[in-house]
Amino acid sequence: MKITTFIAGAMIASGFATSLYAATAYQNQVGFLTNGQKQMAVVDVEGKDILFKDESGTVALTVTAPKAETWIPAGDTAASLVDFSELKTAGTYQAYVGDEKIGHPIHIADDALEGAAKASLKFFYYQRASMELTEEFAGQWAREAGHPDTAVAYHKSTGHDRMVEPKIASPKGWYDAGDYGKYIVNSGITTYTLLQLYQHNKEYFKKTSLNIPESKNEIPDLLDEIKWNLDWMLTMQDSDGGVFHKLTTLKFVGTVTPLKASSTQRYVIGKAEEATLNFAAVMALASEIYQPYDPEFSQKCIDAAQRAYMWADDHSGEVYEQPSDVSTGSYTGSRPATTRFWAQTEIYRVSKDPKFEALLKKTTIRTANVRIPSWQDSYMLGVYNIATNPDIFDANQVDSAKTLVINSANKFIATLENNGYGVALDKGDFYWGSNGVASNKAVILLHAYILTKEEKYLNAANSIVDYILGRNPIDKSYLTGYGVNPTMNPHHRPSQSDSIEAPVPGMVAGGANASATDCAKAYNNPDAVARSYYDNSCSYATNEVAINWNAPFAYAINSIQAIAATSTSYDITEKPVVNYELTPIVAKRALRVAPADNKRLIVRGNKVQLEFTKNGVKSYLNVNGKQIH
Ligand code: 9MR
Numbered sequence: 001m002k003i004t005t006f007i008a009g010a011m012i013a014s015g016f017a018t019s020l021y022a023a024t025a026y027q028n029q030v031g032f033l034t035n036g037q038k039q040m041a042v043v044d045v046e047g048k049d050i051l052f053k054d055e056s057g058t059v060a061l062t063v064t065a066p067k068a069e070t071w072i073p074a075g076d077t078a079a080s081l082v083d084f085s086e087l088k089t090a091g092t093y094q095a096y097v098g099d100e101k102i103g104h105p106i107h108i109a110d111d112a113l114e115g116a117a118k119a120s121l122k123f124f125y126y127q128r129a130s131m132e133l134t135e136e137f138a139g140q141w142a143r144e145a146g147h148p149d150t151a152v153a154y155h156k157s158t159g160h161d162r163m164v165e166p167k168i169a170s171p172k173g174w175y176d177a178g179d180y181g182k183y184i185v186n187s188g189i190t191t192y193t194l195l196q197l198y199q200h201n202k203e204y205f206k207k208t209s210l211n212i213p214e215s216k217n218e219i220p221d222l223l224d225e226i227k228w229n230l231d232w233m234l235t236m237q238d239s240d241g242g243v244f245h246k247l248t249t250l251k252f253v254g255t256v257t258p259l260k261a262s263s264t265q266r267y268v269i270g271k272a273e274e275a276t277l278n279f280a281a282v283m284a285l286a287s288e289i290y291q292p293y294d295p296e297f298s299q300k301c302i303d304a305a306q307r308a309y310m311w312a313d314d315h316s317g318e319v320y321e322q323p324s325d326v327s328t329g330s331y332t333g334s335r336p337a338t339t340r341f342w343a344q345t346e347i348y349r350v351s352k353d354p355k356f357e358a359l360l361k362k363t364t365i366r367t368a369n370v371r372i373p374s375w376q377d378s379y380m381l382g383v384y385n386i387a388t389n390p391d392i393f394d395a396n397q398v399d400s401a402k403t404l405v406i407n408s409a410n411k412f413i414a415t416l417e418n419n420g421y422g423v424a425l426d427k428g429d430f431y432w433g434s435n436g437v438a439s440n441k442a443v444i445l446l447h448a449y450i451l452t453k454e455e456k457y458l459n460a461a462n463s464i465v466d467y468i469l470g471r472n473p474i475d476k477s478y479l480t481g482y483g484v485n486p487t488m489n490p491h492h493r494p495s496q497s498d499s500i501e502a503p504v505p506g507m508v509a510g511g512a513n514a515s516a517t518d519c520a521k522a523y524n525n526p527d528a529v530a531r532s533y534y535d536n537s538c539s540y541a542t543n544e545v546a547i548n549w550n551a552p553f554a555y556a557i558n559s560i561q562a563i564a565a566t567s568t569s570y571d572i573t574e575k576p577v578v579n580y581e582l583t584p585i586v587a588k589r590a591l592r593v594a595p596a597d598n599k600r601l602i603v604r605g606n607k608v609q610l611e612f613t614k615n616g617v618k619s620y621l622n623v624n625g626k627q628i629h
């Protein structure tokens with residue numbers, strides 16, 4: 001595996017030879033925290049002694065394998081969940097049954113997850129549009145800049161007349177996934193999840209370097225990275241407050257580098273409720289987070305949030321519909337009511353505006369029936385916000401929100417209790433992006449931990465991280481560049497089009513999907529859904545990467561590492577530091593009015609021209625829409 005040679009710290013240095021039984025034990029292939037939970041799923045060992053030997057061959061711990069249990073997503077092969085948490089001395093170990101080695105080397109350290117955790121964030125740097133990635137930061141994955149996006153066309157679905165206003169500048173941002181599109185709805189939940197990661201682990205991230213171009217400035221690297229995308233999102237807001245749905249080509253481009261793909265014309269497409277509300281929620285949280293570092297930017301974010309909310313208020317029910325000439329990702333079919341609720345909670349939290357308080361009072365927070373956050377459904381994001389801000393929201397609502405988070409987490413724990421893999425995933429979780437589903441379950445579990453400080457929630461989240469890193473029935477680390485048997489062929493245009501064997505590191509593959517209709521169809525396994533995976537770049541339905549799957553995984557693995565490193569976790573009694581003056585929303589309604597009539601026909605010489613004024617600058621177009629001067 002060539003990859004081992006170039007990712008410093010990513011692989012476990014090991015003198016152990018591979019064993020005949022290597023794959024009968026399934027485990028996190030990257031590492032375990034010295035004082036954390038440590039488990040592996042082992043087939044065919046019920047009642048036998050598992051020996052854990054250190055590098056000198058000395059037995060450091062013996063565990064008798066418990067009763068083998070099935071786990072429905074893994075099919076009928078039962079496994080014993082072997083817990084070796086008592087191994088609390090840093091080092092590299094190997095498990096044995098008698099003289100037989102089982103599983104992969106076990107790496108234990110205080111910072112065992114740090115490399116993979118940082119890589120899962122560094123992924124976002126690799127996804128940057130409009131920027132060259134230099135060797136200093138990107139190593140062998142250095143590449144030319146792609147998609148300056150300074151001359152993006154207005155698609156007619158935006159309501160803009162291209163004759164009048166031909167182009168918009170909308171640079172920066174992260175590519176969504178294996179394709180080069182930038183989609184607000186998906187960017188929103190991603191950005192929010194990463195902002196929360198920072199919010200919940202501030203001290204840790206003030207000291208964490210990601211080796212990105214901004215690493216030397218005064219702002220934590222994680223916030224620098226997120227700002228790359230916020231800057232783009234801000235350009236997607238139209239002058240009336242509405243937010244364009246996406247920025248893509250009309251059709252997916254081929255498997256080419258970002259630079260080569262850039263020659264195909266891109267468009268801003270659609271302007272609708274779900275993107276606008278999503279944007280509002282994200283900008284409200286951003287206004288709080290960036291306030292200590294950049295008050296001006298912070299103010300810009302909250303203003304943008306308020307204008308977006310007002311637009312959405314006036315355009316309720318106007319959801320995005322994919323135009324017939326567009327076939328890039330549609331991100332349609334979400335539930336805007338959940339996004340509206342989420343936006344209300346965020347704007348209220350930072351503005352304390354009575355209008356939002358009144359709106360929220362009308363909402364009854366459910367206390368049961370978990371809903372896993374996704375680009376389609378933002379309900380839990382609003383619930384997180386209420387549950388973790390008892391000093392701001394209505395006491396009854398805070399109680400309900402906490403109850404829902406904890407009930408959801410308890411339900412997950414019930415799932416893992418009688419399964420040999422110890423993973424809180426059900427058969428129904430294995431659809432497109434199952435690793436994102438799994439990771440968002442870990443985010444819910446970590447919120448339950450924040451609210452209760454009960455270890456069982458932290459451990460269950462840790463088990464999900466273990467699942468992604470190899471404790472699964474196909475012995476796969478779904479994090480590129482990390483583990484003994486990682487994903488090697490993701491559907492990811494930059495990785496597919498460079499000449500490097502190893503994919504860009506730190507990417508989480510979409511994961512097992514029992515209803516793939518692409519080239520992974522032959523791998524659909526209804527009796528063992530967790531095996532429905534094909535490590536081939538032709539499979540976007542099981543092996544694409546995406547920002548909205550990396551973000552919750554990054555939240556989980558970084559939070560777990562941060563909690564261990566700082567011996568503390570987010571304290572919900574901390575007051576958020578928002579101390580700027582907000583103009584009341586009502587006064588801002590004026591902003592909703594579109595700028596004064598900015599186009600008129602004029603006659604020059606014997607030619608009819610269109611005079612177009614933007615920001616006080618006039619330009620002239622001929623009857624064919626060509627700019628004259
Ligand atoms: O590359 C595209 C990926 O990002 C999407 O998730 C996927 C589903 O919409 O589509 C991929 O593009 C494929 C297209 O749908 C059909 N022609 C082949 C494209 C590349 O595999």
Ligand code: 9MR
Pocket residue numbers: 176177178179181328329330331432433540544545546
């Ligand atoms: O994550 C999206 C998944 O929920 C949908 O089922 C799927 C098909 O519409 O699309 C996924 O999103 C893709 C988007 O449309 C285009 N960029 C790549 C995304 C990840 O595959």
